[in-house]
Amino acid sequence: MINFPTKQKPKQKSKLNFEFFLGIPFYVMIIILVLIPIGMMLLYAFTKTSTGLISIQFTLDNFGEFFIQPTFVSSMIESIYLSFISSLVSLLISYPLAYILSRRKKITQKVIMALITSTMFINSLLLAYAVRSIFEIVGNSFFGDKTYFLGTDFAIITGMVYLYLPFMLLPIYTHMTKIDKNLFESASDLGANKTQTLIRVIIPMSLSSVLTGFMMVFLPASTTLVITKYLGNGQRKMIGDLIDLAIKNGKFGYGAAIALVLAAILILMVSIIKKVDKYEGVLANEE
Incomplete structure (x- = not known):
């Protein structure tokens, strides 16, 4: 053989x-x-350094200092509130816009997306100052006070939406363009109108991109320094301001503790939202 x-x-x-x-x-x-x-x-x-000989000791004092001061806790709550509202407004603008764009011609999609995302290539300081200038002009023209809007929730939320809207739009739009167009025809053949197709097919399948966009807006919005400086008019303090102030004062442990508390809240939010997303990975599995 x-x-x-x-x-x-x-x-x-x-x-x-x-x-x-x-x-x-x-x-x-x-x-x-x-x-x-x-x-x-x-x-x-979780540590502190003792004076004299260099030594590191485990401690929870950094977290205790944060939670026992009502001012700092209220700043955390206010940061989460303003960031959540800004993320929600960005979502309400981005989702229908992404859906409409995904149904248009390729050249139209590219032009509109280029215009919307062009702000991502401009320094955030310039963008915040531009929004501040608009509020000053409107406030001076109609109310006789150029600082009329500055320091209000409306001004801060408007600034956050203007700066971070592209971060919400991009993942949702990208996900929308990957959804099989045959799903629309199949839903129509089964008797579903456009509204029913959107609610029962498109929205459930795009929840993962909504989660991604929401967190991409919520995280930088909750830790921003630029918005509170130019649109908060020095009257509003958010988490980013607390961390910046702690670091400038040499309280690195305290600043790190604040950042960890915020990170824990964000992780909790992600865990809760991900349980709602029953269609995560559907497109990946189909590909």
Whole structure:
């Protein structure tokens, strides 16, 4: 019996080694930009250094200092409230806009998206100052006081929506364009009108992009410094201002504790919202 030579399959081990070495730059960036900063923040938040000899002691005083002061707790609540409203307004604007754009011609989609996302390439300081100038002109023209709107919830929410709207629109629009157009025809064949198709098909399948966009707006909005400086008129203090003030005063542990409290709230919100999303991964599985 003659044994013919067979092709040897490439070893799985060498493939894994190649993929590992290919991803080394990514692993290094993750360690430097993510793991090390998070580790330092945890170290500062849960420890304190004693005077004299250098020593590190475990403590919860940084968190206690935050929760026992009503002013700081109220600033946290106000930050979450304003950020949530800003995210909600951005969603109410972005979702129908993304749906309408996804149904238009490709050239129309590209032009409109380029116009909307063009603000992402402009410095946030310039954008905030531009919004402030508009409020000053309107306030001076109609109320005789250019600071009439500054420091109000309306001014802060308007500024946040203007700055962070593209971060809400992009993930929703991208997800909308990937939804199979045959679903619209199938829903129509089954007797569903456009409203029913939107409520029963499109919205459930796009919840994951809504979650992504919501968090992409909520996180920077809750920690912003620019909006409160230019539109808050120095009268409003949010979480970003508290962290900035703590760091400037050399209270790194206290600033890290505030950041961890905010991160815990965000993680809790993500966990709650993800339970609502029953269609996460549907498009990925279809692809």
